[in-house]
Amino acid sequence: MTRPTETLNPSIIAGKEDDMKRPGLMQRGLWIGLATTAAVLVATGAALAHSEGGGVALAVEGAPAFSLSPVYHILVAHFPVALWMTAYLFILIRCFSDSEFAVRLQKAIWPVAALGTIAGFVTYGLGLTIYPWSAITESPLGRNHIMLATWTLSYWTVISVLGYRFRRHLFEGGQRWVTFTLATIGAIVITITGTLGGSLTGTPSLVTKSLSWIGWNVYMTFYLPTWMLAIYFAGAVLLIAIGIVGWKRRV
Numbered sequence: 001m002t003r004p005t006e007t008l009n010p011s012i013i014a015g016k017e018d019d020m021k022r023p024g025l026m027q028r029g030l031w032i033g034l035a036t037t038a039a040v041l042v043a044t045g046a047a048l049a050h051s052e053g054g055g056v057a058l059a060v061e062g063a064p065a066f067s068l069s070p071v072y073h074i075l076v077a078h079f080p081v082a083l084w085m086t087a088y089l090f091i092l093i094r095c096f097s098d099s100e101f102a103v104r105l106q107k108a109i110w111p112v113a114a115l116g117t118i119a120g121f122v123t124y125g126l127g128l129t130i131y132p133w134s135a136i137t138e139s140p141l142g143r144n145h146i147m148l149a150t151w152t153l154s155y156w157t158v159i160s161v162l163g164y165r166f167r168r169h170l171f172e173g174g175q176r177w178v179t180f181t182l183a184t185i186g187a188i189v190i191t192i193t194g195t196l197g198g199s200l201t202g203t204p205s206l207v208t209k210s211l212s213w214i215g216w217n218v219y220m221t222f223y224l225p226t227w228m229l230a231i232y233f234a235g236a237v238l239l240i241a242i243g244i245v246g247w248k249r250r251v
């Protein structure tokens with residue numbers, strides 16, 4: 001039986017409408033996922049067909065180990081980069097506009113970010129198959145690329161979950177500037193991951209060079225002063241405490 005308060009409460013009606021829209025959304029997400037997979041397969045086939053002569057020939061000496069050509073990693077890496085940057089563009093538009101167009105774009109943010117995250121996991125896995133772990137971690141540049149890739153993937157995984165969980169509230173009042181700041185950090189870390197990957201292939205971009213202007217030589221081991229670790233730890237504890245207090249107030 002429906003209670004009168006339920007029928008009158010607009011937020012409950014909105015929630016029910018959302019539930020009705022969800023199967024359609026899932027189906028569209030499924031189609032987008034299938035189309036993305038098909039595009040990756042076709043592109044992989046094309047890359048394989050053209051890799052003769054022009055590709056990277058990898059001769060591993062010593063103990064035989066499982067290894068895949070870098071071509072797969074390089075190919076798939078474009079998907080998370082493109083999808084996450086598109087999600088960032090939509091977030092930017094929504095942060096600075098309340099127009100109908102921007103509100104419509106808002107609905108696409110979390111599916112686009114989540115697809116990017118799925119592609120990010122595939123890219124990360126393919127990255128691990130190029131060289132043996134002991135070889136890639138010998139190079140400071142390689143270590144920096146892995147470090148940034150790990151930050152980027154973890155970061156966008158959290159953004160995707162937050163985007164899904166709180167999608168209606170991300171742009172309410174002052175919250176939109178928190179969303180803006182978090183998304184900007186996400187865009188910066190994926191940019192650095194990509195540029196370090198480019199440097200690994202021998203094509204450093206202006207981004208790699210400009211990192212030296214802020215004092216980070218990406219060809220050297222990345223060090224954090226110990227006191228920074230203490231600040232990180234204190235920050236993490238503080239954030240967890242804020243979360244617990246906020247959660248207790250809601251219940």
Ligand code: HEM
Nearest residue numbers: 070074077120123124127128130146149194197198200201
């Ligand atoms: C989200 C994760 C990652 C992204 C977005 C990413 C992105 C990239 C990009 C854009 C390139 C350069 C492609 C080009 O120059 O055209 C690259 C190269 C490379 N990446 Fe990653 N990467 C990721 C994770 C990893 C991981 C985890 C590893 C290793 C453990 C790795 C190892 C490499 C290597 C070895 C190259 C150079 C390949 C070559 O020699 O041609 N990547 N990556």
